[in-house]
Structure formats: C-alpha cells, structure tokens
Amino acid sequence: MSINTGGLWSFSHLHGKLMNMSLPEEDLTCPVCCDIFTHPVLLSCSHSFCKECLKRCWETGQRECPICRKKATKSTPPCNLALKNLCEALLQARSQSSMQVEEKAKCDLHGERMKLFCLVDKQPICVVCQSSKQHKTHDCSPVEEAVLDCKDELSLSLKSLQDKLDNLKRIHRTSADLFNHIKNQALETQKQIKNQFEQLHQVLYEEESARLAAVRKEEDEKMAGMKDKIKELSAEMLSISETISVIQEDLKEDNMVLLENFKATQDRCNSTQLGSDYMCGGLIDVSKHLCNLKHRIWEKMLDHIEYTPVTLDPNTAHPRLILSDDLTSLHYSKQPSCCPDNPERFHISAEVVGMSALGSGSHRWVVETGNNQDWLLGVASVSIPRNAEVAARPENGFWTLCFRESEFRAMTSPPTPLTVPRKLNQVKVQLDYDKGSVSFFDHADDTLLFKFTHTFKETLLPYFYTQSNSPIRILPEKVFSTMLRQ
Numbered sequence: 106m107s108i109n110t111g112g113l114w115s116f117s118h119l120h121g122k123l124m125n126m127s128l129p130e131e132d133l134t135c136p137v138c139c140d141i142f143t144h145p146v147l148l149s150c151s152h153s154f155c156k157e158c159l160k161r162c163w164e165t166g167q168r169e170c171p172i173c174r175k176k177a178t179k180s181t182p183p184c185n186l187a188l189k190n191l192c193e194a195l196l197q198a199r200s201q202s203s204m205q206v207e208e209k210a211k212c213d214l215h216g217e218r219m220k221l222f223c224l225v226d227k228q229p230i231c232v233v234c235q236s237s238k239q240h241k242t243h244d245c246s247p248v249e250e251a252v253l254d255c256k257d258e259l260s261l262s263l264k265s266l267q268d269k270l271d272n273l274k275r276i277h278r279t280s281a282d283l284f285n286h287i288k289n290q291a292l293e294t295q296k297q298i299k300n301q302f303e304q305l306h307q308v309l310y311e312e313e314s315a316r317l318a319a320v321r322k323e324e325d326e327k328m329a330g331m332k333d334k335i336k337e338l339s340a341e342m343l344s345i346s347e348t349i350s351v352i353q354e355d356l357k358e359d360n361m362v363l364l365e366n367f368k369a370t371q372d373r374c375n376s377t378q379l380g381s382d383y384m385c386g387g388l389i390d391v392s393k394h395l396c397n398l399k400h401r402i403w404e405k406m407l408d409h410i411e412y413t414p415v416t417l418d419p420n421t422a423h424p425r426l427i428l429s430d431d432l433t434s435l436h437y438s439k440q441p442s443c444c445p446d447n448p449e450r451f452h453i454s455a456e457v458v459g460m461s462a463l464g465s466g467s468h469r470w471v472v473e474t475g476n477n478q479d480w481l482l483g484v485a486s487v488s489i490p491r492n493a494e495v496a497a498r499p500e501n502g503f504w505t506l507c508f509r510e511s512e513f514r515a516m517t518s519p520p521t522p523l524t525v526p527r528k529l530n531q532v533k534v535q536l537d538y539d540k541g542s543v544s545f546f547d548h549a550d551d552t553l554l555f556k557f558t559h560t561f562k563e564t565l566l567p568y569f570y571t572q573s574n575s576p577i578r579i580l581p582e583k584v585f586s587t588m589l590r591q
Contacts, residue, residue: 133192137162137171142192146182150175153185222251283445297430308409312402320394331387348373411581415459415470415567421449421491422457426571432460434578436477437571453494458485459567469535470567471548471580474508480577481505481516481570484536484543486563497570504543504557505568506532515545515555523554531580536565 135142137158144156150170154162159171159182168177210229212219217231225243229251234240246254351373355366416432424441428434437455444450451457463484472482486502489495497503498518505516506523513523531548543557571577 130195133188133195141196142185142188145185145188145192147185147188148175148182149178153188156184220248221245222248222255224251279446283447286443286445304409305406308406309402312405316394316398320389323389323394327387327389334387407584410584412584413470413579413581414468415461415579417457417569417579418449418460419457420447421451423451423453423455426455426457428457429576429578433581434576435569435571436574436576437479438574448491450491452492454570455572456568456570458569462487462564462566463536463538464564465538467535467537469533471531471533472569473531473578473580475530475575475577477508477571477573477575477577478511479509479571479573481507481568482532482534482577483516483545483568484534484565485568487566488563497568499557499559503568504559505570506534506545506555513554515557517557521555525554529554534567538565 130141133141135145135155135158136152137154140155142153142155145153146156146159147153148159148170150173152170152172154171162171163177168180169175170177210219211217212231212234215231215233217233219229219231219234221230221232221235222228223230223234223240223243223245226240229248230240230245235243235245348370352370355363355370358366413431413433417428417435419428419432422428422435422444424444425438426435427438427442435457446452474480474482481497483497483503483505485497485504489502495501497505497507497516499516500518503516507514507516507520508529513525513529514520515523525547529547532554533546533548533551535544535546536542537544538561541558541560543559545554545556546552547554569577
C-alpha cells in the first residue's frame with residue numbers, strides 16, 4: 106500500500122484513524138529495511154522509503170526507485186507527512202500498549218513487578234505478596250516456569266476438549282443415521298408383529314371354522330334323526346288310531362263277536378307300546394362344543410407356538426452378522442449391513458449377545474451348529490468391551506466353547522483341547538449362576554463336554570460368535586399346559 110496523501114492530520118486524529126482502520130503493519134513498513142518507516146520520503150512513482158534507506162541506495166548507483174526502477178525527478182524527495190504521522194501513531198500505540206502490559210505486570214497492592222506465581226491460589230504475585238499472610242505458606246514458582254507449566258496444563262485441557270469435540274462431532278454425524286434406523290426398526294418390528302398375529306389369527310380362524318362346522322354337522326345329523334323319528338311317530342299314531350277304531354267297533358258288537366275278536370284286538374294293542382327313551386339324545390350336545398372352549402382352543406394353539414429361552418439382541422450384533430426375523434439364528438456375511446454405530450454394538454469382532462440378562466438361578470438353552478465350522482458359544486459378562494478386541498477368556502468375562510479348524514476347545518487360559526468322538530450338531534449350554542458353573546453338553550446323549558467354575562459377580566448374557574455363512578440356531582422348546590388344582 107502506498108500512502109501519498111499530502112494533507113496534515115493531527116496526531117490524535119491519525120491515532121484514532123489508525124486504530125479504527127486496523128491498518129496492516131506491512132503497509133507501514135519500508136521495503137528496504139523492512140521496519141516501520143523513519144522519516145519517510147515520497148518519490149514521483151508514489152513509492153515511499155525511509156530517508157536514510159533511500160540515501161544508501163542512491164550512494165551505490167543511479168537515483169532511481171528501488172522497487173520500480175523509475176528515475177527520480179528530484180535529488181531530495183519530499184517528506185511523506187501523512188505516512189510519517191501514521192508511523193509515529195503506530196509506534197506511539199505500541200509504546201502505550203507496552204506500558205499497559207508493564208502496568209498489568211505490577212501488583213495492584215504493592216506496585217511491585219509480579220515475578221512469582223502462587224500454585225495454591227493460581228494467580229501471579231509479587232515478592233511482597235509472598236511474605237504476606239495470604240501467601241506465606243503457599244508454594245510459589247517463578248512466572249517463567251509457571252507460564253510453561255500452565256501452557257502444558259492448558260495444552261492437555263485443550264487436547265481433552267478437542268477429543269470431546271471430535272467425539273461429539275462423530276455422534277452428531279451419526280445422529281441422522283440413528284434417526285433413520287429407528288424409523289426402519291419401528292416399521293420392521295411392526296411388520297413382524299403383524300405377521301405373527303396374522304399367523305395366530307389364521308390358526309384361530311381355522312379352529313373357529315372347524316368348531317362351527319362340527320356344530321353344523323351335529324345339527325344336520327340331529328335334524329335328520331329327528332325327521333326319521335317324527336315319521337315313525339306319525340306311522341305309530343296312525344296305527345294306534347286304527348286300533349282304537351277297531352276296539353270301538355268291537356265294543357259295539359254283540360258279546361260272542363267281541364269274545365271271538367278279543368285275542369286279535371288285544372295283540373294289536375300290545376304291539377303299539379311307546380318306548381320310554383324314545384326322545385333321549387335328540388338335542389345338540391352343547392356342553393361338548395362350549396365346555397372350557399377358550400382353554401381347549403389355547404391348548405390347541407400350543408401346537409403352533411414355540412418358545413425360545415434365548416433370543417438375540419439385534420442392537421448388539423456386529424454389522425457383518427445377519428440375524429433371522431425371529432432373532433433365533435445368525436450367520437456371517439462378507440457384506441456389512443447398514444446399522445448405526447451405537448455403543449451397545451460390537452464393532453471389532455463378529456459377536457452378538459442375547460436379550461435377556463442371566464442372574465440368579467439356573468438357565469439352559471440348546472444351539473444347533475449344523476455345518477458351521479467357526480463358532481464360539483457360551484456366556485459373557487454384561488460389561489465386556491464392545492469396541493475393542495479381547496480374548497474370550499474367563500479373566501476377560503467370557504466362558505465359552507470354541508470350534509475352529511476342526512478342533513473343539515474350552516476357552517480357558519490357555520485353551521483346553523477337547524475330544525469329541527462324533528459330529529456335534531447340537532450343544533446344550535447350562536448356567537447355574539448361584540453355584541457358579543457353566544456347563545456344555547452334547548445334546549444328543551447329554552454327554553458333558555466341559556464345565557467352567559467361577560464365582561460370578563455381575564449379570565451375564567448369552568454369547569455367540571461366528572465367521573461362517575452357515576447359520577447357527579437357538580432351538581425352540583415345546584410349550585406344555587399344566588393345570589394347578591386346589
């Protein structure tokens with residue numbers, strides 16, 4: 106910036122103008138000495154230089170501008186008063202600022218320079234303050250050392266805050282994904298609920314249709330029987346009416362005729378007797394259709410209902426694990442699924458845990474491994490890390506059975522090789538929390554494979570791991586109805 110204003114400004118006006126303009130310091134710097142102008146002079150090309158700097162340049166060569174090399178028209182260039190005043194104002198401002206800093210560095214109480222820093226009250230003090238009652242017993246350090254220590258401490262705080270900010274930014278970036286995932290979860294969950302209720306509705310509809318059909322069938326049978334009986338009754342009524350007429354005629358005959366016809370008439374009377382159970386069982390058997398109807402329907406529905414003692418928690422599943430709709434089976438996929446980076450989820454290893462926390466009492470479930478050649482099964486502490494890779498060992502909160510590279514191992518420290526005489530298709534996991542044991546059995550013949558013993562101090566969760574695309578499945582249990590009689 107070249108300033109060639111020829112007008113005269115007062116110093117206070119220039120100082121205020123300089124402060125308001127926030128003029129860059131390089132615009133007030135001589136291009137030769139690279140310092141603030143001292144007695145600046147103005148050449149005809151509008152470039153300015155310190156008077157002495159220009160003089161030294163002209164002593165070594167022609168009289169020309171050191172920047173644009175244009176020849177000077179005057180041997181004694183005029184003083185650039187405007188630039189001179191601006192430079193003096195800048196130097197004055199610097200001096201005042203330095204004085205203010207110097208004043209701030211002095212103790213308000215004693216007027217001494219504050220050369221110490223109180224480590225207890227975290228404030229600069231002077232040597233007189235150090236001897237006062239307020240700071241006499243406090244540890245102090247020189248200001249120079251305190252500045253370094255405070256800078257180090259603030260740097261640590263800055264790093265901590267920056268880490269927190271980066272973490273918040275990461276959470277903020279994933280918040281939209283979480284929002285969309287929650288909506289998708291809700292829609293998919295509602296869909297699954299509707300599907301399962303539709304299945305139950307279908308069972309109820311079929312049962313309702315069957316029972317209504319049974320009533321209609323019995324109605325048709327009873328109505329057909331009743332028609333036959335009515336027809337028989339009509340025939341018997343006709344026969345009895347005819348017998349009555351015969352008796353009435355006999356009673357009108359003379360005595361000898363009556364006696365001759367008596368035996369035939371009497372036999373006819375005896376053949377028209379009505380049985381006592383003639384109408385028995387003619388009504389609909391209502392009790393057969395309505396007695397404990399709801400309970401019998403419920404028992405019938407048990408044939409269509411399965412209970413799985415352990416179900417998987419999809420919010421904990423690694424992105425490469427694919428869970429079934431009923432949350433009872435899992436397998437590994439090379440293509441990761443779209444799921445949010447929530448804290449409960451396993452991010453490093455292909456793991457997932459069950460939904461139900463296992464505490465006091467005994468718990469058991471059976472897992473069908475099938476053709477899966479790479480799996481871990483068992484239980485894990487609820488506090489196991491989800492964002493770090495740790496060995497599945499008891500000291501890390503895991504009690505598991507492993508099958509990998511065609512070998513079975515109990516994941517102790519170090520792992521214990523197991524000999525399994527035949528192909529293991531179904532593994533039963535049994536936890537007795539109070540007794541402190543986790544046992545694994547071959548479900549086919551209930552042979553014990555391995556037993557962990559440990560004093561559990563926190564809640565456990567069913568644990569699963571696989572890197573195979575062949576599924577492993579938690580088997581359902583049959584539901585039975587038991588009546589308690591008082």
